[in-house]
Amino acid sequence: MxxxxxxxxxxxxxxxxxxxxxxxxxxxxxxxxxxxxxxxxxxxxxxxxxxxxxxxxxxxxxxxxARQAQGGVLFYVPNNDGDAIGGGPLKVAKIRTAKVFRPYFFxxxxxxxxxxxxxxxxxxxxxxxxxxxxxxxxxxxxxxxxxxxxxxxxxxxxxxxxxxxxxxxxxxxxxxxxxxxxxxxxxxxxxxxxxxxxxxxxxxxxxxxxxxxxxxxxxxxxxxxxxxxxxxxxxxxxxxxSPLSRQLYELRAPTPEASFAPWPLTRVVDLVTKLRDGAVERLKTALQGKEADIRRALVGRKPDGTNDISPEHRVRIIPLPSIGHFYADRQIRRVVVEVPPTCPLRADDVHWAFSGLDVVNAVLTPSGAGEFLRHYGFGDDGRYRVWRTVTPAALPGNAWRRRIEPTRKLDEAKGGNERAAEQMQAATAVCQALRHAGVRAPVESIRVQREPFESAGSRVEPFAEGTRFAKERLWHVEITFDAPVKGPLLLGDGRFCGLGLMAPVRDMVRGVQVFCNYHWPD
Structure with missing residues (x-):
């Protein structure tokens, strides 16, 4: 050939x-x-x-x-209408047109x-x-x-x-x-x-x-x-x-047995931060002169907190808690790193930076156990209608709950109307988060709450400790779509920090009560 x-x-x-x-x-x-x-x-x-x-x-x-210029370059181009000015070149400014170009740089x-x-x-x-x-x-x-x-x-x-x-x-x-x-x-x-x-x-x-x-x-x-x-x-x-490049890693103990080294679920943001910063330092040493691209691809934010790159171009680090069984403890043993095709860094360079990365009492090791990914809807056949958060979502907008001073819980207790209004605002913020994540499927229903949907999960408050995300904006979310949606699905402002990770609910049957007249045989 x-x-x-x-x-x-x-x-x-x-x-x-x-x-x-x-x-x-x-x-x-x-x-x-x-x-x-x-x-x-x-x-x-x-x-x-x-x-x-x-x-x-x-x-x-x-x-x-390549990267495209954020602002345009203004050009003034003369029209093909010289007869309108009598053919005089000194009058060409009267027939020029302003055009804005946004070139790609590479x-x-x-x-x-x-x-x-x-x-x-x-x-x-x-x-x-x-x-x-x-x-x-x-x-x-x-x-x-x-x-x-x-x-x-x-x-x-x-x-x-x-x-x-x-x-x-x-x-x-x-x-x-x-x-x-x-x-x-x-x-x-x-x-x-x-x-x-x-x-x-x-x-x-x-x-x-x-x-x-x-x-x-x-x-x-x-x-x-x-x-x-x-x-x-x-x-x-x-x-x-141009498909993204995806690599699954496992957190293994630095011992001869190399057993799993699970990471606590509620410290997911800390894990992502350590992995991200470690990869940044590795890449800075290996790729001299590309510090700006490295920070844009992995950090994505300027020192003042504003975005430095469009989210769809950033490297995404996704810790995967252990789920799929009633007795699963939901600790984090695996991490997925996704490099989009438009990332300013090469995918093999990014995967090299994460491979063998040292975390506290753990080493990030490449894994071939791809079957675990099905629990989070990865793959072409992973499409589901009902999704629930495993880690709470940091919702955008005005989805904040009113904070109550711990010493005044009884005096400042919320009434039913206030709680309903907060949940309505949070549901509206979920729709906004779906747009930010590029999910366009129509939504049938939304549930928001502070408690986990599964018994092995955790309430939202511990996830906020030591992070930039206030606990009042964290919510567990259940979404039912009109049509099946493909995973993985991450929502909210913390989706690049491990928050807002959702898992599909398989074979979910809504509660139905049936009343009938039945006579037991004599």
């Missing part, structure tokens, strides 16, 4: 294209056509190669790690990579591509050398192509310092336009009609100008999936 690989480098390490990240296969296809079209009409061999490329399956994409030394496998067009006798495919692929490699931009006109670029074996491709991708995006058959948050049958002809037709968009019609003594928008190019939307 061989593969056609197109490598593209942008000169300035900036990408100004809007609506897609990484740059879509459609953009690359248009850039190839534009590059070869600079020399005039396309040769028959070039046309045949481009039509061959549009028939291939969507390519795999590898893109460098390392210009890391290329964008587009990979088409050629095994689907193989001959009947062997697994090598046939002669026509080989010729078309090599022609595409030649066309890649004429590419001069990718994205907007200010995104100057150059490219080169090569045909490599499957083994060479796997070795290259395994060490690629970026993210891999693969075409997906299911739903995905990333959908990119890709060439399909008829894409080349649509670009050719658009180019021809672009020169005819203005027409002058004689109307008596006057001339009228009409404008016709050129047709849009034809591409197909393809979902791309």
């Amino acid at each position: 061989t593969a056609l690989v197109i490598n593209v480098r942008l000169h300035d390490g900036r990408y100004h294209g809007e609506g897609d990240w990484p740059p879509s296969p459609a953009r690359l296809f248009q850039a190839l056509v534009a590059g070869v079209g600079l020399g005039g009409p396309l040769a028959n061999a070039d046309t045949a190669a481009l039509k061959w490329l549009e028939k291939q399956k969507p390519p795999l994409i590898a893109a460098p790690l 390392d210009p030394a890391v290329p964008f990579v587009y990979v088409w496998t050629l095994s689907e067009q193989q001959s009947d006798n062997d697994c090598a591509p046939n002669d026509d495919d080989e010729a078309h692929a090599r022609r595409i490699c030649a066309l890649a050398e004429r590419l001069y931009q990718l994205g907007r006109g200010i995104d100057m670029a150059w490219a080169w192509g090569e045909i490599i074996s499957k083994e060479e491709l796997e070795d290259y991708l395994s060490t690629y310092p970026g993210r891999i995006y693969r075409p997906s058959t299911g739903g995905s948050s990333t959908t990119l336009p890709s060439p399909c049958l008829g894409s080349f002809e649509s670009l050719k037709r658009r180019h021809e009609d672009f020169g005819k968009r203005f027409k002058y019609i004689h109307d008596g003594k006057d001339w009228k100008v009409t404008f016709q928008q050129p047709p849009r190019p034809h591409f197909q939307p393809i979902p791309y999936n």
